[in-house]
Amino acid sequence: MEIYLDNSATTKPCKEAIDKMMFVLENVYGNPSSLHKVGFEAEKEITYARKTIAKLLGADTDEIIFTSGGTEANNTAVFGAALARQKTGSRIVTTAVEHSSVYESCQELSRRGFDVVFLEPQSGGNISEEQLSEAIDGNTVLVSVMMVNNETGVKLPVDKIAKIIKKNNAPALFHCDAVQAFGKIPVRPSKIGADLLTVSSHKIHGPKGVGALYIKKGTYIKPLLYGGEQQRKIRPGTEAVPLICGFGAAAENIGSMSENMEKIKELHNYAVETLTGIDGVEINSPGDCLPYILNISAVGVRSETMLHFLESREIYISSGSACAKGKKSHVLTSMGLDAARIDSALRISFSKNSQKSDIDILAQYLREGMDTLVHSK
Amino acid sequence: MKEIILAKVGETALKGLNRKVFEDMLIKNIRRKIHTLGRFEVVSSQSTIRITPLDDDIDMDDTAEAVGKVFGIVAYSRACIAPKELEEIKKCAAEYLADIFEENVSFKVESKRSDKKFPYGSPEISKQVGSFLADTFPNITVDVHNPDYTVTVEVRDYAAYIHASVVEGAGGLPVGSGGKAAILISGGIDSPVAAYMMAKRGVELTAIHFASPPYTSERAEEKVKTLLELVSEYSGRMNMYTVPFTKIQEEIQKSCPEELFTIIMRRLMMKISDRIAVQNGCQALITGESLGQVASQTIGALACTDEVADMPVFRPLIGMDKKEIIAIAHKINTFETSCLPFEDCCTVFTPRHPRTRPKLDFVRRAEAEVDWENMINEAIENVKVTKIGE
Numbered sequence: 001m002e003i004y005l006d007n008s009a010t011t012k013p014c015k016e017a018i019d020k021m022m023f024v025l026e027n028v029y030g031n032p033s034s035l036h037k038v039g040f041e042a043e044k045e046i047t048y049a050r051k052t053i054a055k056l057l058g059a060d061t062d063e064i065i066f067t068s069g070g071t072e073a074n075n076t077a078v079f080g081a082a083l084a085r086q087k088t089g090s091r092i093v094t095t096a097v098e099h100s101s102v103y104e105s106c107q108e109l110s111r112r113g114f115d116v117v118f119l120e121p122q123s124g125g126n127i128s129e130e131q132l133s134e135a136i137d138g139n140t141v142l143v144s145v146m147m148v149n150n151e152t153g154v155k156l157p158v159d160k161i162a163k164i165i166k167k168n169n170a171p172a173l174f175h176c177d178a179v180q181a182f183g184k185i186p187v188r189p190s191k192i193g194a195d196l197l198t199v200s201s202h203k204i205h206g207p208k209g210v211g212a213l214y215i216k217k218g219t220y221i222k223p224l225l226y227g228g229e230q231q232r233k234i235r236p237g238t239e240a241v242p243l244i245c246g247f248g249a250a251a252e253n254i255g256s257m258s259e260n261m262e263k264i265k266e267l268h269n270y271a272v273e274t275l276t277g278i279d280g281v282e283i284n285s286p287g288d289c290l291p292y293i294l295n296i297s298a299v300g301v302r303s304e305t306m307l308h309f310l311e312s313r314e315i316y317i318s319s320g321s322a323c324a325k326g327k328k329s330h331v332l333t334s335m336g337l338d339a340a341r342i343d344s345a346l347r348i349s350f351s352k353n354s355q356k357s358d359i360d361i362l363a364q365y366l367r368e369g370m371d372t373l374v375h376s377k
Numbered sequence: 378m379k380e381i382i383l384a385k386v387g388e389t390a391l392k393g394l395n396r397k398v399f400e401d402m403l404i405k406n407i408r409r410k411i412h413t414l415g416r417f418e419v420v421s422s423q424s425t426i427r428i429t430p431l432d433d434d435i436d437m438d439d440t441a442e443a444v445g446k447v448f449g450i451v452a453y454s455r456a457c458i459a460p461k462e463l464e465e466i467k468k469c470a471a472e473y474l475a476d477i478f479e480e481n482v483s484f485k486v487e488s489k490r491s492d493k494k495f496p497y498g499s500p501e502i503s504k505q506v507g508s509f510l511a512d513t514f515p516n517i518t519v520d521v522h523n524p525d526y527t528v529t530v531e532v533r534d535y536a537a538y539i540h541a542s543v544v545e546g547a548g549g550l551p552v553g554s555g556g557k558a559a560i561l562i563s564g565g566i567d568s569p570v571a572a573y574m575m576a577k578r579g580v581e582l583t584a585i586h587f588a589s590p591p592y593t594s595e596r597a598e599e600k601v602k603t604l605l606e607l608v609s610e611y612s613g614r615m616n617m618y619t620v621p622f623t624k625i626q627e628e629i630q631k632s633c634p635e636e637l638f639t640i641i642m643r644r645l646m647m648k649i650s651d652r653i654a655v656q657n658g659c660q661a662l663i664t665g666e667s668l669g670q671v672a673s674q675t676i677g678a679l680a681c682t683d684e685v686a687d688m689p690v691f692r693p694l695i696g697m698d699k700k701e702i703i704a705i706a707h708k709i710n711t712f713e714t715s716c717l718p719f720e721d722c723c724t725v726f727t728p729r730h731p732r733t734r735p736k737l738d739f740v741r742r743a744e745a746e747v748d749w750e751n752m753i754n755e756a757i758e759n760v761k762v763t764k765i766g767e
Contacts, residue, residue, distance in 0.1 A: 035594065035596075037595065040594075040595050040596055040599075043596075044599070058439065060710070062713065186436070188436075188438075190438075191438060258434050
């Protein structure tokens with residue numbers, strides 16, 4: 001039986017999302033912009049999904065723009081905000097641990113003349129308030145910081161940023177990439193003072209290819225795409241009705257976040273307990289991280305070797321950080337881990353469907369791997 | 378830190394012998410408004426309603442926002458609960474106010490001691506808490522005349538409450554205390570505002586909408602539902618009655634003089650609404666008319682339409698300018714939806730030159746050319762009911 005513990009990379013779509021998408025594909029084929037009934041039915045379906053997402057975020061429906069996923073939402077936010085405000089300032093403050101869709105967008109803006117500051121994580125893999133306060137100045141037009149880091153589950157101090165922007169008189173918009181946090185902990189843009197916030201469907205048991213960007217009422221950003229009146233012209237183009245509805249259904253099906261969290265905490269603790277019993281296995285995630293993610297090192301065996309060994313036993317996890325293939329992880333380095341530990345880092349990520357028995361089996365084969373695989377020097 | 382909400386009732390407290398009825402209604406409305414957020418205890422004492430969350434994971438920002446939309450509450454405060462010990466009160470106050478007192482702000486402390494068994498008097502409580510706060514936060518200064526924050530310490534029956542700001546509530550009277558009335562709603566800017574204003578005076582709402590497919594679209598009806606959902610945030614749930622109006626409008630077009638299209642249409646709407654309203658226990662009709670705004674809203678035209686209604690017609694916007702109406706529409710978040718461009722029953726069949734001073738005799742005579750009774754009955758029989766705000 002396959003054991004899937006790579007839920008931060010993607011999740012398996014839930015039945016409710018699949019059923020909804022099948023229903024919509026078969027029955028609701030209209031273009032939501034068409035004036036006739038067939039079109040109106042499609043519009044009603046996406047409006048319903050929009051309401052669901054808005055409610056989860058504590059936002060109004062007209063603050064939600066559907067995109068083709070987290071990457072597009074992040075690009076729209078970063079380019080859209082920077083280009084809309086380039087006359088007021090030129091500094092962008094972000095971190096070195098952002099998802100590549102924010103990181104590389106900022107690199108591109110740096111090539112186009114923006115003064116981009118990539119804050120390096122300090123001890124514990126986190127960014128400090130002081131660092132933010134020093135970097136955000138009166139010339140800053142955009143601050144983009146993720147809510148939860150995808151490698152380690154570290155929670156960044158996003159609730160302090162709006163305050164710092166205000167205190168330092170920065171004409172900045174605040175964008176938060178909440179892809180890893182959405183559906184797991186309460187994500188409320190209005191509460192943390194975010195102007196822009198990214199969420200994605202396929203991390204919450206919805207389909208791939210759809211995400212959403214929250215844009216606070218009254219916030220103007222420049223669109224990436226042109227040609228149509230859809231979604232207030234911020235994201236024109238005929239909406240991906242089946243995907244959006246699947247996203248909505250998945251969001252509706254999250255259940256109680258606090259109950260899920262209790263369960264995941266228990267799993268997390270069980271995993272820490274079980275896996276540290278194996279010779280050479282070390283825990284990298286700090287204690288106060290999001291328990292859905294557990295970063296460990298199987299010291300002596302390269303990440304990829306262990307990953308493929310486990311794969312041959314039908315156990316699927318990720319190397320330390322799925323998106324930074326080959327590159328040494330900033331986050332792990334900043335945590336003061338030695339090279340041997342970084343080279344052997346593995347990321348286990350849970351979903352609400354994960355079981356204790358999954359961990360038992362993972363532990364069994366991890367131990368076998370440690371015993372049989374050739375250790376690198 | 379455990380927070381509660383203290384809500385001050387306004388006029389409700391002045392209602393003499395009926396006060397209990399008003400207060401019970403208000404408590405019921407508060408409970409209904411916040412029950413989806415978790416479990417709460419809602420009790421009234423000393424003209425304050427105390428809203429205490431019973432679950433740990435209740436979001437108090439959401440709760441405060443919801444309480445801010447309940448009519449009958451003039452002001453509310455979010456407060457922290459402290460044990461009735463002076464040292465504890467000081468400690469809790471410092472912890473609770475840490476966020477706002479990081480900055481350079483001025484403050485004063487006011488105390489109310491309704492539990493006279495508490496060993497310190499109000500001035501002593503204020504003095505002690507004030508100096509403790511001033512010692513704890515180096516950035517703050519005392520200003521008894523114009524403080525940025527007035528820290529209030531209330532020592533009551535079971536606990537002490539500390540808060541630093543009072544937020545204006547929705548005002549008005551508890552919905553339900555002012556009877557029940559039906560709002561005629563088309564989907565424009567005015568009628569949702571009129572509905573909101575009457576709900577504010579304690580009126581429970583029912584909505585009546587006229588639909589004329591294919592001249593009006595399903596999207597137009599959906600827009601009205603969305604508007605009513607927004608109004609129901611304040612007014613509570615209601616029924617929406619959608620009246621099929623196509624046949625009547627076509628008949629007006631066919632048989633009546635063009636300059637009277639609008640006035641006759643409105644008379645028929647009023648007649649139908651009056652009957653639906655009676656059937657559903659309403660005591661008045663509400664419209665969003667404002668004097669002189671359009672041809673059908675002159676004194677003469679209003680007199681002509683009122684003549685067919687047996688119950689009073691409330692027009693809360695009658696003396697308001699469009700600008701004032703729009704300001705309220707923004708406040709209750711209906712403006713953007715109202716501006717969506719769909720045809721409604723009032724904009725189809727608009728005459729080129731409507732009569733602004735219609736003569737009642739003349740209108741009556743023109744109307745009498747047709748036997749409307751059957752058509753009215755048919756329309757009422759085919760009314761569709763939609764639940765709003767469930």
